[in-house]
């Protein structure tokens with residue numbers, strides 16, 4: 399049989415040029431299965447933090463990770479784009495920082511103010527499926543801690559597995575199931591530096607109870623309580639969306655929303671004693687039956703994010719304000 403010549407394949411899709419050159423992904427520290435026994439030292443992370451501190455005037459109090467539902471892909475109106483007095487620093491310009499490779503993830507830190515409160519937002523995050531080990535996906539969390547944040551707000555786009563959820567709903571995360579951790583893949587894998595946190599951190603109160611209470615009050619005030627839910631999130635490695643059998647298994651164990659991020663960021667944040675709030679924007683209904691015609695796709699995820707960006711901006715802005723008030727009044 400004659401060998402196949404790529405130019406002979408009559409499939410237009412196979413020849414759609416890449417939108418941008420594929421970046422070099424640094425998987426340094428990976429031992430082959432994505433886990434790692436290495437990571438950046440405390441001193442290296444401090445250097446990154448000092449580099450950033452030297453470029454901004456206010457110490458941010460709250461860090462925000464903008465996921466696919468709150469990305470910068472659509473410029474106007476997204477949360478990060480409405481931060482005032484903004485100083486934007488591209489990931490590419492930060493020494494030792496990874497770069498975002500996902501469509502919809504801009505790849506910059508935005509320092510500035512929301513409701514007068516100093517914040518830093520990550521416009522684009524790092525995912526395991528991009529080729530980064532988990533510790534590297536979470537490196538910015540430790541850097542933000544060193545810069546001075548006290549609270550981390552994490553947002554993600556996720557498939558809705560709970561049958562009561564609708565596309566466009568916002569799920570306050572009350573807990574997670576660390577599926578990747580079950581196989582030993584954990585951002586804290588490897589030697590522990592006590593300057594960040596303890597060897598064995600607890601996770602039973604990972605998602606701050608008071609913040610969740612405030613978020614539900616804000617939902618009422620904004621008259622969006624009919625679309626705000628509370629549930630359990632899980633992260634799978636991706637990049638493929640799930641099979642019907644996988645989703646039915648996750649449903650059985652109590653998962654309400656499924657994504658490819660957040661869990662390892664929250665573990666890293668709690669390890670270094672940051673207070674955490676997280677939300678999922680439900681961007682698609684999980685396909686839990688072979689009779690359902692549609693399939694999950696990333697364009698829908700971005701579209702729903704765009705559709706909900708005003709609501710999310712208002713919701714998160716109010717949260718920033720109220721969390722700051724709450725923490726100022728707590729011992």
Ligand SMILES: O=P(O)(O)O[C@H]1O[C@H](CO)[C@@H](O)[C@H]1O
Pocket residue numbers: 464465466467500523525553554555556657658659660695696699
């Ligand atoms: O978790 P975020 O970054 O919001 O994005 C979610 O949406 C993308 C898939 O459409 C994946 O990257 C998944 O993790």
Ligand SMILES: Nc1nc2[nH]cnc2c(=O)[nH]1
Pocket residue numbers: 555556557558634636638639640656657658681682684694699
């Ligand atoms: N794993 C996963 N990630 C998502 N991100 C947005 N929707 C989904 C989904 O259905 N599954």
